[in-house]
Amino acid sequence: MSQSRLLSVLVENKPGVLNRVASAVRRRGFNIDSLSVGPTDDASVSRMTITVQVGRQQAEQATKQLAKLIDVITIDDVTGQRVVAHELLLIRMHAPHSSRRDVLDIVDIFRGRVVDIAVESVIVEVTGSTEKVDNFIELMRPFGIKEVARSGAVALVRGDDARLRLLDFELPSGEPEIHPVSGDDDEAVDTTGNV
Amino acid sequence: MIQARPDTEAEEPAAAKRPLTGAEIVFECLLAEGVSTIFGYPGGANLPLYQHLPSYPQLHHVLVRHEQGGAHAADGYARSRRGAVGVVFATSGPGALNMVTGLATAYADSVPVVAITGQVAITAVGTDAFQESDVIGSTMSVTKHSYLVTRIEDIAPTIREAFHVARSGRPGPVLIDLPKDLQQATMEFEPATEPVRLRSFPEPPRPDGMKLRRIAQLISEARRPVMLIGRGVIISGAETEVMELAHRAHIPTGWTLLGTGAFPVRDPLALQMVGFMGAGFTNRAVCDADLLILIGMRCDDRVTTRLDSFAPRVEHIVHIDIDPAEIGKNVVPHVSLVADAKTALGALLPLVEPKREHEWLTTIDQWREEHPIRFVHRNGLLQPQEVLIEMYRRCQDEAIVLADVGLNQIWAALWFDYRKPGRFLNSGGTGTMGYAFPASMGAKLSNPDKTVFCISGEGGFVMNMQEMATMVEQNIDVNVLILNNASLGMVRQFQDEFYGGIRSAVDLSFTPDFVKLGEAFGMKAMTTDRAADVGPMLDEALAHHGPVLMNFDIDRDANVYPIVPLGKGMLDFVEAS
Ligand SMILES: Cc1ncc(C[n+]2csc(CCOP(=O)(O)OP(=O)(O)O)c2C)c(N)n1
Ligand SMILES: [Mg+2]
Numbered sequence: 001m002s003q004s005r006l007l008s009v010l011v012e013n014k015p016g017v018l019n020r021v022a023s024a025v026r027r028r029g030f031n032i033d034s035l036s037v038g039p040t041d042d043a044s045v046s047r048m049t050i051t052v053q054v055g056r057q058q059a060e061q062a063t064k065q066l067a068k069l070i071d072v073i074t075i076d077d078v079t080g081q082r083v084v085a086h087e088l089l090l091i092r093m094h095a096p097h098s099s100r101r102d103v104l105d106i107v108d109i110f111r112g113r114v115v116d117i118a119v120e121s122v123i124v125e126v127t128g129s130t131e132k133v134d135n136f137i138e139l140m141r142p143f144g145i146k147e148v149a150r151s152g153a154v155a156l157v158r159g160d161d162a163r164l165r166l167l168d169f170e171l172p173s174g175e176p177e178i179h180p181v182s183g184d185d186d187e188a189v190d191t192t193g194n195v
Numbered sequence: 196m197i198q199a200r201p202d203t204e205a206e207e208p209a210a211a212k213r214p215l216t217g218a219e220i221v222f223e224c225l226l227a228e229g230v231s232t233i234f235g236y237p238g239g240a241n242l243p244l245y246q247h248l249p250s251y252p253q254l255h256h257v258l259v260r261h262e263q264g265g266a267h268a269a270d271g272y273a274r275s276r277r278g279a280v281g282v283v284f285a286t287s288g289p290g291a292l293n294m295v296t297g298l299a300t301a302y303a304d305s306v307p308v309v310a311i312t313g314q315v316a317i318t319a320v321g322t323d324a325f326q327e328s329d330v331i332g333s334t335m336s337v338t339k340h341s342y343l344v345t346r347i348e349d350i351a352p353t354i355r356e357a358f359h360v361a362r363s364g365r366p367g368p369v370l371i372d373l374p375k376d377l378q379q380a381t382m383e384f385e386p387a388t389e390p391v392r393l394r395s396f397p398e399p400p401r402p403d404g405m406k407l408r409r410i411a412q413l414i415s416e417a418r419r420p421v422m423l424i425g426r427g428v429i430i431s432g433a434e435t436e437v438m439e440l441a442h443r444a445h446i447p448t449g450w451t452l453l454g455t456g457a458f459p460v461r462d463p464l465a466l467q468m469v470g471f472m473g474a475g476f477t478n479r480a481v482c483d484a485d486l487l488i489l490i491g492m493r494c495d496d497r498v499t500t501r502l503d504s505f506a507p508r509v510e511h512i513v514h515i516d517i518d519p520a521e522i523g524k525n526v527v528p529h530v531s532l533v534a535d536a537k538t539a540l541g542a543l544l545p546l547v548e549p550k551r552e553h554e555w556l557t558t559i560d561q562w563r564e565e566h567p568i569r570f571v572h573r574n575g576l577l578q579p580q581e582v583l584i585e586m587y588r589r590c591q592d593e594a595i596v597l598a599d600v601g602l603n604q605i606w607a608a609l610w611f612d613y614r615k616p617g618r619f620l621n622s623g624g625t626g627t628m629g630y631a632f633p634a635s636m637g638a639k640l641s642n643p644d645k646t647v648f649c650i651s652g653e654g655g656f657v658m659n660m661q662e663m664a665t666m667v668e669q670n671i672d673v674n675v676l677i678l679n680n681a682s683l684g685m686v687r688q689f690q691d692e693f694y695g696g697i698r699s700a701v702d703l704s705f706t707p708d709f710v711k712l713g714e715a716f717g718m719k720a721m722t723t724d725r726a727a728d729v730g731p732m733l734d735e736a737l738a739h740h741g742p743v744l745m746n747f748d749i750d751r752d753a754n755v756y757p758i759v760p761l762g763k764g765m766l767d768f769v770e771a772s
Contacts, residue, residue, distance in 0.1 A: 012395065016331065016343070023335055057523070064520035070340040070360055073395040 004033065005059040005079045008155050009048040012071040013039065021048060021072065024065050030054050034087070034130075034152030045073065049085070049154045051130075078157055085155035089126045089133045094144030096120050103143050110136045121146055129153075217347050218247040218378040221311065222254065224354040227386060230282050231255060232272060232640055234265040238286025239326060240313030243378035257640065257669060260661035262290050264633035266297020267659065269308045270368075271634030272641040273301075274620050275595050277432050279641055280361055281308040287315055288326030291372075292333060296627055298368045299337035303624025304453060305430060307366035309357050310338075316376040317345055330372045339367030347380045351387060359391040364399065365518040366430060399517055402534045402542045409530055410488075411546035413511050417486035419555045420446045423469055423498075426453035426623070427491015427516055428536050434458070434616035436540035437490065443544070445551040447559050449477040451492050452608055456596075456619035460612045466559070467568065470498040470765070472605045475566030475757050478765045480559055481506050489514045491536045494525040495624075502526075504764025515539050566757070568609050571771055576750035577724050579603065579678045583610040585729045586648055586676060589737060592617055594646035595638050599631035599655035602684040605755045607650045629658025635673045636666055646737065647672070653679040653706045653746075663716035666742040674736045677709055677746045680753065688754045692769075693761045713744035724748035 011017045018037055025032055033051040040047050054062060059077055067075050078085075095103045100122070107114065107124050110132065116123035126136050130153055137148065215223065221244060225233070232255045237245045248256055259265040262285040269281025281301075285291050291312040301308045315324040320343075331341050340360050342353045350373070357369040414420060428437055434457050441448045441464045448458050449466030458465055467474030469481055481487065487509050492498070493516075499505035505526065506512070514521075514528035515536060522531040532539050570580040583606055590596065592614050598607035598621040611619050620638060622630040635649035656677050666673060687701040713720030719739050721732050729747070736743040756771035 019332070020335060027336055061520065061524060064522075068518070068520055070393065070395055 002053050002055055003059075003079070005052050005054055005056075005062075005077055006083065006085055006153065006155055007048075007050040007052065007059075007063060007066070007075060008078050008083075008157070009050060009066060009075045010040070010073045011046050011048055012073065013044050013046045014071060017046070017071045018048075020069050021050075021066060024069060025050070025052065025062055028058070028062055028065060030058060030062055034150070036087075036152040036154050038154065047154070049152065051153055076157070078155060082158040083155045084158060085129060085153045086127050087130055087133055087153045088151040089136065090115070090123060090149045091126070091137065091140060091145060092121055092123050092147040093140055094120065094146055095122045099143050103140070106136070106139050112136070213383070214381040215384040216243065216247065216379055216381050217350050217373070218243040219250075220347070220350045220382075220384050221354065221373070221378070222247060222251045223384065223386065224351050225282065226251070226253065228280070228354070228358045230280070232257065233282045233284060234259050234268040234272070234637065235284030236262050236265055236286065236290055237284075238290045238313065240287035240315055240375045241284055241290075241311075241373075241378070242313075243375060244284060244311075244313065244373075255640075257636070257665060259633070260664050261659065262293035263297050263629070264636075264659050264662040264665070266294040266308065266310065267300065267627075267630050267633035268637035268640075268662070268665075269310070270297060270301045270304075270306045270630075271597065271620060271637030273308055273637075274304070274306045274634070275618055275638035276641045277430070279307075280358060281306070281637060283308065283310045284312075285310065286313045286326070287330065287375075288328045290326075291330040292328060295334060295337060296625075298334055298370065300622045300625045300627040300630055301368040302337045302339065304426060304622065305366050306368065307361040308368040309354075309361050310368060310370045312370060312372050313378070314343070314372045314374045317374040318376065320374060330370070334370050337368070338370045339365075341370040341372065343372045344374065344377055347377050347382050350377065351384065355387060355391050356393065359393070360396065364396065365427075399534055399538075402532055402539045404542075406530055406532055407539075407543050407546055410513050410532070410543055411548070413486055413513060413530065414444050414446070414488075415548050415550060417511075418552055419484050419508075420444065420486040420488065420552070421466070421480050421484035422446045422448040422488040422490065423450065423481070423492060424448060424454045424457050424490045425451040425492025426457075428454060428457045429491075429616075431491065431517070431535045431537040433491070433535075433537035433540050436537055436544060438462070438616075439544055440540055440547060443547050443549050445556060446488065447480055447556070449473070449480065451498055451623070452604075452621065453623035454492060455608045455611055455621075456613065456617045459615050461614045468608055471496075471500055471759050472609075472755055472757065473498075473768075474568050474609070475768050475770055476559065476562035478757075478759075478768055479562045479566065482765050483508055483558075485510045487512045489516075489526070489528070490540070491516055493521050496525075499525060499765070500759045500767075501762065501764045504766065566770065569771055570753070570756075573750055573752070576753075577726055577729075577747060579606045579680075579747075579749045579753055580610055581726045582676060582678060582729050582747050582749070583607060583650070585733055586650075587612050589733055590617070590646070590648070594648055595620065595642060597621060597631040597635045597638060597647070597649045599649075599651035600626045600628045600685075601652040601655060602680070602688065602753070602755050603650050603652045603655075603678040605685075606678070609755075628652075628655035630655070632656055632675065633659045633662045635675070636662060636669075636671050639671050639673050640669075647674065649673050649675045651675065651677055652684060653677050653681070653709070654683045654703055657706070660712070663713065663718055663742070663744070667717040670741050672740055673742050674733070675742070675744045677744070679706065679709070679746050679748050680751045681706060681748075682751060684753075685755070688758075689761075691754075692758070709744060709746035718742050718744045720744040720746070722746035722748065
């Protein structure tokens with residue numbers, strides 16, 4: 001049974017790493033739904049968040065193959081864990097005067113923001129779970145979508161334990177130092193429930 | 196005389212703090228890693244390396260005649276001696292790309308090789324400059340890791356890291372792409388003293404005590420235990436521990452193609468090679484086992500044949516391997532241990548109680564008699580096994596034996612018959628024809644005191660026969676046996692048995708006269724098609740100091756048996772008739 005798996009990967013911030021990770025996933029014949037990369041608070045480490053459509057055993061295989069890459073520092077399959085997994089949507093809506101109010105009402109419900117406004121259209125920004133973003137797009141469809149850009153999910157596991165600290169190999173392994181994550185948890189705002 | 200010298204203790208690096216070129220830094224670092232032999236081929240993008248090479252007479256550079264030969268030679272050098280790392284140089288573009296198959300071969304079989312390729316100047320990278328190709332991109336899936344060096348300061352740390360990565364965990368080839376201008380640039384070089392540590396590449400964990408006790412318990416409860424071992428056992432040097440475990444609990448032990456040599460074939464507990472072209476009695480044992488212990492192996496399709504036919508009666512599978520990705524990839528174990536085989540077995544042994552399942556051992560002995568590995572004499576034609584038996588008789592349980600790919604490889608594996616663990620090298624994972632001959636050159640240079648036999652088909656031999664020039668130039672004492680069936684034998688057998696008997700593009704009747712060919716290169720060369728000549732010819736070859744090419748015109752219809760027909764299961768093996 002194929003399922004969407006969410007992999008959170010910390011990698012060395014070096015050229016070619018994205019290529020290696022993508023190749024390793026491709027080589028096992030898995031399709032990447034979304035992949036986002038960005039810096040972390042440690043300049044030498046980037047975080048990739050990958051969603052793939054695979055079965056559980058395949059996901060395990062993909063995870064293990066990725067873990068073998070020298071540039072992959074840690075990899076966690078966080079599917080089903082308590083995670084905050086959000087993506088950013090930018091959407092250009094057909095929004096002439098006649099329908100603009102209705103569009104903006106829905107944007108409000110989704111806690112979105114208008115980030116650009118023109119005569120016939122608006123660009124709206126919405127963040128949240130993939131499901132929430134999907135739902136929002138569905139609701140926008142009747143008004144006329146002109147363009148969509150989605151970031152793909154980025155994710156962090158909830159709670160106090162931070163993976164980044166585990167990377168410091170000076171620490172005795174298995175004894176994670178507590179590293180508080182900022183308490184900025186907007187679960188309550190999420191209109192579609194969480195993953 | 197062979198110029199070989201075993202890898203020495205790391206040499207004293209040059210006086211600290213004088214400006215060195217990038218090329219010199221490469222050599223300083225290679226010496227610091229204990230390298231003594233380099234296989235290589237020059238070209239525009241690595242000329243600075245070659246400019247400085249003569250100032251390092253401690254390094255024995257072997258000029259191969261094709262970069263593929265260089266990569267296989269480095270593989271043979273490393274594969275034939277525990278702890279050795281093979282080093283190979285090539286230039287950019289075509290030079291580097293010629294190594295791809297060699298790297299893939301080493302990668303599939305977990306062989307530590309460090310390849311250093313010249314690249315166009317860093318300022319020209321990405322411009323489609325002359326002889327520029329994307330070597331990192333082209334080799335990414337056939338190397339354990341690769342590096343494009345972009346600053347001279349990174350050369351030394353990169354080389355150190357490359358050796359560390361190549362050697363540790365599950366070993367494998369690592370490529371360093373080194374732009375030409377960095378080889379020429381200079382900097383003050385200070386040798387590093389700190390050991391390499393990679394945060395993404397931790398030491399394998401100590402074997403879990405609970406799991407070890409569980410495995411010991413499974414062994415004590417098993418009525419029909421079987422152990423299968425792969426190349427991981429050889430890599431970790433766990434042959435003794437495997438023997439001890441087998442004997443303490445009387446566990447019949449078989450092996451994969453790449454595990455051949457890890458267990459003494461003449462041992463009463465020895466099974467044989469398992470799987471697709473494995474021995475019938477071994478396949479039967481695996482299919483009847485209630486406990487299967489798999490050590491240092493991948494369980495690929497040549498081992499399992501049709502997956503659902505593999506070990507149908509098994510109640511527990513224990514899988515020990517250093518690569519977590521191999522656990523559960525093909526065969527899902529009940530108990531698994533991610534660990535170095537030697538470490539794991541060392542920890543397991545004290546927990547295992549001596550035992551012996553008489554009935555099981557008797558059954559296996561019965562199967563062994565019912566399904567012997569045998570061959571059939573036909574019309575007085577020379578049988579390949581007759582050649583191999585004579586050769587193995589002269590190995591004295593010591594010689595290093597290499598086999599190429601095809602029927603010759605499987606015959607050589609099935610007739611390997613040492614009384615103690617020995618070295619049998621072949622390209623198992625990729626099945627690269629043309630591997631054995633250049634690899635045998637590396638094996639001999641790595642083990643100058645050992646006799647080396649290289650078995651090959653006439654098809655595979657010509658794929659890298661240019662290395663005859665290297666062999667003769669360096670006077671590398673390898674005894675080559677061509678089992679000449681005037682065809683791409685294994686493909687021919689497949690066509691005969693599984694593809695409607697239509698022989699297509701397998702006829703090699705037009706092969707060169709190998710005696711003339713060998714002599715043209717300056718090799719001692721001999722040929723025969725008579726069984727009576729085999730022994731004397733081998734003796735003459737052994738008495739000769741230098742490379743010898745022996746051609747044996749064998750029965751052109753000799754096949755490999757047993758064989759499991761394609762798509763069939765483990766017990767559907769067909770035997771010699
Ligand atoms: C580079 C490469 N090309 C093709 C094959 C497919 N192949 C496997 S065995 C074989 C025949 C080998 O013929 P030969 O070297 O004469 O050995 P024989 O089987 O006759 O002993 C071929 C073509 C291969 N393994 N490697
Ligand atoms: Mg042949």
